[in-house]
Amino acid sequence: MPDTNLITTDAVIVGAGPVGLFSVFELGLNDIKCHLIDILDRPGGQCAELYPEKPIYDIPAVPVCTGSELTERLLEQIKPFNPHFHFSQMAESLQKTPEGLWRLTTDAGTVIDSKIVVLACGGGSFVPKRPPIKGIEAYEGKSVFYSVRKMDKFRDKNIVIAGGGDSALDWTINLQPIAKRVTLLHRRDEFRAAPDSVLKMRALVAEGKMDLKIANLTALNGADGQIETLTIQEENKLLGHLPCDNLLAFYGLTMKLGPVANFGINLHENLIPVNTADFESSTPGIFAIGDINSYAGKMKLILSGFHEAALMAKKAFAIIHPDRRYRFQYTTSSSDLQGKLGVADAAA
């Protein structure tokens, strides 16, 4: 394992959904530094992926906000603690090191040693839906991709981006300046993405800087995992063969528990039973908060996860700072907490 990839920190959080994000705040107030991993390419979990534009009405003291607004507000709130995000990476394995730390490895080769692990994995990891095209498996990871890990991989390439949601539109706009040519391929001339992204994409098409094709993708043609062309059709009529070096397909995501099932943690019906005093699992040092845990009376609500994060952080403090006494403090009146939040002057 290359040493350059080894990161050492206090806490690693699997999942950057609302509960993972808020736990950065609670841990930060307790002087605990965090790294977060998410298979998605952005924070927000279900709020960002499943209902970014839908209103949420039951966040305390916020009468209404959308999934994206909640994510933005949480990111603003945790800024003082400078969390490190590792997006588009699957937390794949967890082992104990001889030194007694937890070693978490991602499928991108990131290795993080930490004193505690917080599983805020929600309903599981979001995994891409595979386009229903015969033989696509042979091209996956070689010339067919379902996420962008390094933009440079697509420099000077002829790229076809398939899909009509936010990921397809965002990557069309971001990769257009560096790719040789980008074609957005969608089955109808209507998009589920943010209106602003759709306008930007249409402007690029009008300026002749990229192509938009309204058609169905029906076959990949190539050899040894390398695509040469894509067959496109309208209904049953062949429209032609699109030259293509790389296909980026964004056909939506489904949630699966994924590798967490192999972490060696006690599971019950794909959920992690926890102690409700501190939300630790039956494995010491491993906590489970948010939708992934189970206990008597559990309600899968964001506010439940926020409460769980606060109690988890208190126990985490005892593990990470065993030489220090825990002091219960209010942010309203504690100059210590206000200093950590960078608001000491404003609060004085």
Ligand SMILES: Cc1cc2nc3c(=O)[nH]c(=O)nc-3n(C[C@H](O)[C@H](O)[C@H](O)COP(=O)(O)OP(=O)(O)OC[C@H]3O[C@@H](n4cnc5c(N)ncnc54)[C@H](O)[C@@H]3O)c2cc1C
């Ligand atoms: C349509 C809809 C509307 C809702 N409305 C409300 C509402 O009004 N009020 C309310 O309180 N709740 C609502 N909910 C429920 C709420 O969204 C969830 O309770 C909340 O998202 C749980 O947050 P979480 O952080 O625990 O998990 P999630 O939001 O599920 O985030 C978990 C994250 O972990 C990542 N992950 C998991 N495993 C791995 C792995 N191995 N490696 C890398 N990443 C991983 C996932 O990719 C995901 O991003 C709604 C849910 C839906 C679907």
